Amino acid sequence: MSHNTFGNLLKFTTWGESHGEAIGCVVDGFPANIKIDVKYIQKKLDLRKPGQSKFTTQRNEDDKIKILSGVFEGKSTGSPISFIIYNTDQKSKDYSDIKNKFRPGHADYTYWSKYKNYDYRGGGRSSARETAMRVAAGAISEILIQNSKYKKIKIESAVIQIGSEKIDGSMWDSKIINKNPFFSPDKKMIPIWEKLILDHRKKGSSLGAIIEVRVSNMPVNIGEPIYQKLDSELSKAIMSINAVKGIEFGAGFNIVEQDGLTSSDKMEIKKNKINFLTNNSGGILGGISSGQDIVFRYVVKPTSSVLAKKETISKNKKNTTISTKGRHDPCVGIRAVPVGIAMTAFVLADFIMIDNSKKIN
Amino acid sequence: MSHNTFGNLLKFTTWGESHGEAIGCVVDGFPANIKIDVKYIQKKLDLRKPGQSKFTTQRNEDDKIKILSGVFEGKSTGSPISFIIYNTDQKSKDYSDIKNKFRPGHADYTYWSKYKNYDYRGGGRSSARETAMRVAAGAISEILIQNSKYKKIKIESAVIQIGSEKIDGSMWDSKIINKNPFFSPDKKMIPIWEKLILDHRKKGSSLGAIIEVRVSNMPVNIGEPIYQKLDSELSKAIMSINAVKGIEFGAGFNIVEQDGLTSSDKMEIKKNKINFLTNNSGGILGGISSGQDIVFRYVVKPTSSVLAKKETISKNKKNTTISTKGRHDPCVGIRAVPVGIAMTAFVLADFIMIDNSKKIN
């Protein structure tokens, strides 16, 4: 029962609306005496920050994170860590239209129906702005992992498809991912996606994306049965990100085209080590990490806010149209990449602590 | 923190191993004074029961469910409802081989690595036998829904693809789904799937499946933000089912091929009622039901246990092969259908109670 809290042993609770005074996050259960580098957290936030390139929203938020508690003399104290970001560029006037109309594809209608009193300014709580705080929680989870016995775990993520344009499946150049505005792991997609996005922006339209996450140097044993499987928790985590419509692990939906002879990952001893011949499972067996890379993909729908007019209805039940003039991402999937990494890091850090708790002597 | 418990206000905890004396489930939080029809629950279990047709495992379990507590004079008392099924047809000898070898695609390796002491008989706790208890919990959740103000909610599910053979997307004949051994909603697939499965069984192989769930007569307002979204919880629930590798809502992964002009479901007033022109969202906006049908699909990998030999390793780290002679489902996805319905019913019942709790006067 925790609408705005995620996690088990490690927990984070986010609060704040898109156009309120501030947004924040409280991380509870974080072990004591770990060095907390605020610059590292800020760097992660900067990857998600709006206004970074012409391919993301021009909303201009500083997103300067501040720690209000739980860190003393540079180290965690074991007490709750409270993060805050003050909102600086709300421009509420951009959003006046949505006070009376429901934006298709947004949570306007359901929030209004459920809560009656709804902060319509920029989506209020349902805005993707909330994900900034996930990135902070994820960054501190990465710090936890780096200070654990599993410090070698490496989480990478990249956009692998925008619209109908996919990368070549074998291309995954880790070095370039964070150095292009699309988090592309495949150099040759950069100009293609650039043109595609600019074309759609011109039309007042937007694009969807598919994102892949790869976790390497995974230990075996992370995850718990039966209702707390690693893939089950990762799915919950990723599906909670705004605009995500699906998730798949390893061979994913395509596994339906394989048969039982090839679909299970065969095992062998190779140079005295356990080796899997394929990774259709995405690195998880029975909900527990097998030591292979964790691999999963998720799809982010095209940004719902577009310049072009859409049919919708008003709160007083009249047919009307709406076009969103605000500064929006032409492909919101791009900025989901650091959020997906954050949620993954958080889930792993939490599970490391859970697995640890069983080693009672 | 609940490895073997699922739910929030309504909770169920399952226990028991595939080849132990019994399996069971405790449902807590169930409202009092609701008529409990054990026959209804048994009927649901019979849909999942092994040995129903030549297209499922020939393991012959009665799966006779018994209620040990929480029901008095035919009605729920508000106390925990304890279900038990005694295992009758364990045939432990079939499984002696897996004592020493890891079956590819199964949880044998990860459980052995994590727990050291592992009940290898038929997969122990990681066996799909556990899902019988999910069906019981789901059936009683359906009873809850039928006694709530949302009694009209209807949950249907069908297999829509086996191997590469898909139904025609527009075919969904509710009347035939439970009357054919494949839970097919499309009559013309029955002979095609029959031949496909028998061919694979002959080869000692197996097949995957894609399953669709449709919930109609949904009220608006079911689901909670931000980390307890309806789609997020359903994903957690469905991904926890054995062998599921992916889930998608509404337009799912294909939404990446749409643009922002068409992908958001436009709204209109039609005959004085709110109407959506499409259902790309799968009936959920911002994690809350919109009143449209909930629509999602999940993929079940081919049964990992096959008759044909597969490369694997032994517990003492030698290369070897394994072929599973036990009685297995040639397409385990078929028997997942009632389990997916059960998890869906449970999630909805839980959310109905959560939504209800806010109406404080």
Place this chain on the structure above:
Amino acid sequence: MSHNTFGNLLKFTTWGESHGEAIGCVVDGFPANIKIDVKYIQKKLDLRKPGQSKFTTQRNEDDKIKILSGVFEGKSTGSPISFIIYNTDQKSKDYSDIKNKFRPGHADYTYWSKYKNYDYRGGGRSSARETAMRVAAGAISEILIQNSKYKKIKIESAVIQIGSEKIDGSMWDSKIINKNPFFSPDKKMIPIWEKLILDHRKKGSSLGAIIEVRVSNMPVNIGEPIYQKLDSELSKAIMSINAVKGIEFGAGFNIVEQDGLTSSDKMEIKKNKINFLTNNSGGILGGISSGQDIVFRYVVKPTSSVLAKKETISKNKKNTTISTKGRHDPCVGIRAVPVGIAMTAFVLADFIMIDNSKKIN
């Protein structure tokens, strides 16, 4: 949100009614590969068992515990451990009167009001019979502690007052506690309490008791701030036992008579070890164990079911009287002793796992 579940990392869920077919308990989160001695658990249950002496109820339950899952080849598997006890001596006829009348001091009225459908046979779920399962969960928690790095922890409990008759505060003879029918730590109280109880039974009356729990060889560091303090969780645990009306730690309510100069436990270094000069705190500072003995006391009210007539009302709102002819404990506090130990053991085992989870490298 867990009405019938207790615990955090380690959890147990109880089910079953006093006069149903069986009662049971599912323990989840128990670490794998720990030797489980069912005889040890049975021995603990026998201490609570009815019919042990003329000073407890003559209801004659075997209380034979059976493990249905989670233990394989004598060791825990990491899967949920399911305990069951079949009820054998229900004698439902003894209870026919309470179908229509509310027994003063019992939960009859509140359960009937809250649930409408109430299993009135012997109190149904609200019966102290439920505590048998707490003892099982506690016994397995003791096994966990004995297998942890804190294996030296020793939990003792004794009755220190029945009616107005208290032990001499300095008397605590561990060796005799389990060897007299009153769990008295003070030999000279045995004949006094014997006479007192028999006198009250003769009058058709009953007596209350105060029970003390002492945990020695405690490590420092057990417990978590702020809302999960060791004393806070122990209070929740103990107050959930039927008929308990209060709990106090260390100097308890009497600390109000001390002043700030004496009430805080002073510290010194003695033989190179940290030593406290007094133990007014009961071994807990800021919710965390200090390494001193944990000491607390709780009060159990006189058995509400007495032979003598009491004024009450019927379900159809008429004034009437009731006398309970069933076989009841003349001092139910006596049989609470093993239950209090069990809850204490469970809380400690859970906290050991929580503390452990933070040691991430």
Place this chain on the structure above:
Amino acid sequence: MSHNTFGNLLKFTTWGESHGEAIGCVVDGFPANIKIDVKYIQKKLDLRKPGQSKFTTQRNEDDKIKILSGVFEGKSTGSPISFIIYNTDQKSKDYSDIKNKFRPGHADYTYWSKYKNYDYRGGGRSSARETAMRVAAGAISEILIQNSKYKKIKIESAVIQIGSEKIDGSMWDSKIINKNPFFSPDKKMIPIWEKLILDHRKKGSSLGAIIEVRVSNMPVNIGEPIYQKLDSELSKAIMSINAVKGIEFGAGFNIVEQDGLTSSDKMEIKKNKINFLTNNSGGILGGISSGQDIVFRYVVKPTSSVLAKKETISKNKKNTTISTKGRHDPCVGIRAVPVGIAMTAFVLADFIMIDNSKKIN
């Protein structure tokens, strides 16, 4: 698993250290569309505020509360409500001594032992300053109750004993409680306690207190069995308040002196209404409210920080002495009164929502 979170359906999470930049609290699960009067919350905080009279600490905190999220146009939105209070009068220099020594009776030793990195300034997280945020959470819970169907519930609390000086048990003058610096319900104790406290302050000492809470106009049905009893949750809540060493309900520990004939509260029909002849149970039967007044008492130990010297040890394990020169409450129990009310209000509001959730149609 929530060290810094309290509650089930309604939850609050506190953060912040005594001498950090700010303290705060996030309330989650609060129903939407309820009018939030910040002045009401501030008024409650002012009752707990330091520096109110010469009988409390002279630390001079404004304790000005600010709401950062979850309230829009004066009403709750259903989103998390984030409270913040900036610390203004930290005077860190007062506390330099405790950097190297453990203050007896404080959490210094256990926090230092458990966390290694401990914010020693004024007790950091373990300081009673944290309770300001409980008062905010409690005030908003009172607003919830006032907007529920149980709006008549009234929570009162008073100090009934300081040192050895108790009120006359029958004196409870609601009108004066908040109008004297001791929260005394008995006028004649005011000069007695005044002298007592000033005497102890002069000696550099401090005093303990016993506090009573009375909840009137209680409906029946609030609370849940078996491990979520109303008295069990209230005990957890109250025992989590700094310096509380015990709690008792109704007749409390004294019930041990009664017998089974008198101790159970008899029932009668009086003027067509259900009436209890006594209230030994404190208004709770089987963990569920009976409709009688909820009555409980708790004891707060004497303030541990005193001016007089106490034996203690230093972090480098040397014997030494400490005297706390900071500005401390001579009787910290006084300022616990609004905190106890707050925790009670929160527990009740949470349970009202839980009970509500079961009414599914």
